[in-house]
Amino acid sequence: MTGPKSERRRGEALETAILEAAFDMLVEAGYGGMTMEAVAKRAGTSRPVLYRRWPNAAELTVAAMRHHLAAHPLEIPDTGNLRDDVMGLLRHIVERRTRLGALISVELSDFFRETNSSPAKLKTQIVSREQHVMEVLLSRAIARGEIEDRAFRPRVISLPVDLLRNEMMMTLEPASERAVSEIVDEIFLPLVGYRGER
Structure with missing residues (x-):
């Protein structure tokens, strides 16, 4: 495709247009319905x-x-305490992942077959910040005296987000406030020995 529009958009601007077009098509049509030709047309460029x-x-x-x-x-x-910090993080993920979670669990079955992959493998390719955020929250809680100063295993650190992700993938719906609070109050906080601010 040629013309003024394609002449102006190069580099990062063009790449952004392509990636946004591809994501929108994934959500609308699933992996099986996302072709390179359709993405190019939607982004206003060529295959x-x-x-x-x-x-x-x-x-x-x-x-x-x-x-x-x-x-x-x-x-x-x-927020000043570990409980509200983790609750806030999980609420943000629910808000952000509603669209993406449904996509991963339902619309990418063809992708997983074609690439011999799985949701867990895909997660390692696209997600990196969640673990860092949880590490920051735990470090702050240690500094405030809310939990004991000790090293937590990666599986423990990622547990709240992993449980939340599983909840949304199994129900194909946003996690409820009750589910979020149960993950935090009944599972995660007791596991890390939360004793409140001191």
């Missing part, structure tokens, strides 16, 4: 432009999902 950056639809899919998460980054809550 060769896409193939120069991503050799196949699977790699474009991962890039589009990673871009979507980067464009909607997790904020690090700072």
Whole structure:
């Protein structure tokens, strides 16, 4: 495709348009309905432009999902106590992941078959910040004397988010406030030995 629009958009602007078009198509049509030709048309560019950056639809899919998460980054809550921090984090994830969670669990079955992958493997490709945020929240809680100063295993650190993600993938709906509070109050806080601010 040629013309003034394609002449002006190059580099980062063009790549952003492609990734946003790809993500929108994933949500609307699923992986099976997202073709390189359709993405190119929607982004106002050509297939060769896409193939120069991503050799196949699977790699474009991962890039589009990673871009979507980067464009909607997790904020690090700072309420002054661990419980409210973790509750705030999980609420933010519920709000941000409603659209993406349904996509991963339902619309990407063809992607998983084609790439011999799984939701867990895809998560490691597109998600990196959640673990960092939880580490920050735990470090602050240690400094405040809310929990004992000790090293937590990665599985413990990621547990609240993992349980939340499982809840949304199993129900295909946003997690309820009750589910969020049960994850925090009945599972995570007792596990890390939460004793409140001191």
